[in-house]
Amino acid sequence: MLSWKRRSKRELRTESIKVGFNSLTLYNPWLMSIRKAKKPAIISEWRENKIAQEKAQQEAGLVARQFAREKVMTTVARGARSAVTFVSAFAGLLLAVLLAISLFTYTSTDPGFSVTGAKGVENLCGISGAWIADIFYWLFGYSAWWIVVVLASLFVSNLLVICARREPNTWPRAFGSFLCFILVMLSSVCIEALQFGYLGGNLPSGAGGLFGHEIASFIAPYLGIWGSTVLSLFVLGLSSSAAFGFSWGTFFDVLGICCEAVVKYVLHCFSRTRTQEKPYSPLDGVTVQDGPVTVKPFVVPSTNPPRKPTKPSRERPSRINATQEQRELFGKDGRAVASFELLQRPPEHRDSVNEDAIGITSRLIESKLKTYHVDARVVDARVGPVITQYWLELSEGVKGSQVEKIRKDLARALSADNSIRIVPVISGTPYMGLEIPNNNQQRQTVYLSEVIGSAEFENARSLLTLALGKDIGGNPVV
Numbered sequence: 519m520l521s522w523k524r525r526s527k528r529e530l531r532t533e534s535i536k537v538g539f540n541s542l543t544l545y546n547p548w549l550m551s552i553r554k555a556k557k558p559a560i561i562s563e564w565r566e567n568k569i570a571q572e573k574a575q576q577e578a579g580l581v582a583r584q585f586a587r588e589k590v591m592t593t594v595a596r597g598a599r600s601a602v603t604f605v606s607a608f609a610g611l612l613l614a615v616l617l618a619i620s621l622f623t624y625t626s627t628d629p630g631f632s633v634t635g636a637k638g639v640e641n642l643c644g645i646s647g648a649w650i651a652d653i654f655y656w657l658f659g660y661s662a663w664w665i666v667v668v669l670a671s672l673f674v675s676n677l678l679v680i681c682a683r684r685e686p687n688t689w690p691r692a693f694g695s696f697l698c699f700i701l702v703m704l705s706s707v708c709i710e711a712l713q714f715g716y717l718g719g720n721l722p723s724g725a726g727g728l729f730g731h732e733i734a735s736f737i738a739p740y741l742g743i744w745g746s747t748v749l750s751l752f753v754l755g756l757s758s759s760a761a762f763g764f765s766w767g768t769f770f771d772v773l774g775i776c777c778e779a780v781v782k783y784v785l786h787c788f789s790r791t792r793t794q795e796k797p798y799s800p801l802d803g804v805t806v807q808d809g810p811v812t813v814k815p816f817v818v819p820s821t822n823p824p825r826k827p828t829k830p831s832r833e834r835p836s837r838i839n840a841t842q843e844q845r846e847l848f849g850k851d852g853r854a855v856a857s858f859e860l861l862q863r864p865p866e867h868r869d870s871v872n873e874d875a876i877g878i879t880s881r882l883i884e885s886k887l888k889t890y891h892v893d894a895r896v897v898d899a900r901v902g903p904v905i906t907q908y909w910l911e912l913s914e915g916v917k918g919s920q921v922e923k924i925r926k927d928l929a930r931a932l933s934a935d936n937s938i939r940i941v942p943v944i945s946g947t948p949y950m951g952l953e954i955p956n957n958n959q960q961r962q963t964v965y966l967s968e969v970i971g972s973a974e975f976e977n978a979r980s981l982l983t984l985a986l987g988k989d990i991g992g993n994p995v996v
Contacts, residue, residue: 607676614669617654620647621662624655632656632722652722659718659727661706668699671762698761705754708733712747861967871901871956879932883908883952886931890924892916897949902992903964906956907941909949918942918950928952953990969994 630652711726
């Protein structure tokens with residue numbers, strides 16, 4: 519029984535078509551014969567599709583098994599490669615250490631390839647170390663130490679492959695490095711035989727060994743000693759760069775950075791340990807004597823007759839207050855203008871740089887200048903709303919450029935955040951100016967009412983006078 523509930527129009531249409539077709543085939547023998555004739559073809563097609571599907575599943579399983587097999591082989595190969603790299607790294611380190619000990623503890627009296635002695639072996643690696651050291655020194659001289667360097671570089675490169683996951687060297691690259699190392703050995707033994715023959719007194723065949731003497735005797739008649747040396751140095755530089763895989767440009771960059779750091783450290787240590795002069799003190803030049811001291815009275819009786827008491831003078835109002843009383847500034851033609859009371863008045867009590875702070879800063883400036891071998895004296899100070907200008911009197915022979923050179927050091931000593939300004943000459947005076955900014959608590963806001971109420975603004979003869987503010991010394995600028 520078909521359920522016609524909760525079905526879409528398309529499903530209902532499809533079901534109705536199927537029901538109609540089945541009803542037609544039931545009452546139409548010709549349609550029933552056609553339907554029966556199509557069943558074998560449909561069954562054969564279904565079998566072919568099933569066979570193709572099973573074949574595709576078999577091929578997919580075969581591909582999956584092949585991929586898993588390749589993955590296992592790759593993992594095994596990677597593990598074997600890592601094991602070989604690890605073994606070769608530590609084998610190179612072990613051989614480098616043993617060869618270095620053999621070469622370092624070599625003695626010409628030990629029995630070896632070129633010497634037969636009845637004494638005991640002094641080499642720390644025993645008879646084998648004595649023989650190996652004797653053979654290498656006989657063939658290459660002191661250039662045999664290049665073999666130790668190669669073994670150590672092999673350890674470092676393999677260690678980088680293990681730890682830093684760097685790609686290992688391929689066989690062509692390794693073969694090229696080996697050929698370059700041969701050139702390094704040949705050029706090194708040639709230089710040793712040509713220039714360092716005096717160092718081979720304890721070696722079996724002298725400096726440079728057998729190969730060094732043969733190569734030097736072959737090329738020296740054509741190029742001379744120094745020509746052969748220059749050629750050997752050129753070959754040594756190129757071959758060593760290719761053999762050990764480094765760049766001379768990078769090497770010299772790193773060397774320059776290291777040298778610069780060493781020089782800075784030495785200069786810093788020297789500047790810390792150098793003797794400094796005694797800081798300036800107000801008591802310098804005062805002679806101190808032992809014995810009783812007679813203190814003169816501070817108050818000396820006056821010979822003048824006492825003054826008569828005078829009436830206290832009435833406090834004169836400031837010009838600003840007197841000006842604030844007026845209601846109109848430019849009311850000469852009878853027109854109404856803005857009132858002066860619209861402007862904000864400055865507060866009655868404002869923090870500023872006091873005399874004590876000026877005195878302390880003046881002594882600090884003199885002390886710091888004395889520390890840097892600049893003899894100067896603070897003779898005056900001008901306090902402004904934003905900065906304070908100190909007037910310096912330089913001693914004879916002291917240049918103003920000396921103060922300019924230590925400007926940053928003075929700023930650091932005075933905690934001025936590198937904002938000190940040097941005025942070479944203050945106009946109208948023989949003094950130099952040192953402008954130091956006031957701190958946040960001592961800075962003053964310049965009010966427009968102050969400038970407009972000043973005598974400079976009131977006495978200005980200009981038809982259009984502008985109030986610009988205050989200068990460094992706190993004077994109104996109009």
